[in-house]
Amino acid sequence: MLASDIPAVMRIQAECYPPSMLESEDVFRARLALTPATCWIWSRAPDSADAYLFSYPSSKDLVTPLGAQFKLAATPDCLYLHDLAVAPAARGKRAANVLVAAALAHARSAGLNWSALVSVQQSQSFWGTLGYQATDGLPSQARENLASYQVSADQPDAVYMLQQLG
Incomplete structure (x- = not known):
């Protein structure tokens, strides 16, 4: 991903998420600047992004709150x-599959043993097909951060998922 892709990222985000889950352009730019090797785009044609993935090296059982810096x-x-x-x-x-495969290949080459994510918008079954499993037992701070992804209190949807890469 390049800084010039951020306008397309903002468009894709607006097409995919409800207003309560939209993150700012400044946050996206800061994330890309911090860890460009783990941010990807996928496109059907040159000079046009159709999908994106932001990821970063972390520690198992930590959750970044929605809208926060990595x-x-x-x-x-x-x-x-x-x-x-x-x-x-x-x-x-298969854009999502391609992006996740690239991320997991990067993680394995970096010697990371785990990959984690927060599943939202009823996406657990998709992530399950890629080897992720819902997990409980998060530390209290991670549980609080996980709650920042809830669209509404009456429809809990955010689920922490984990995959062992070893």
């Missing part, structure tokens, strides 16, 4: 997939 772990053991979105026009083209 904090890189001093000794990471996990690649945290923070945000994956595919524009509606590009769905069914």
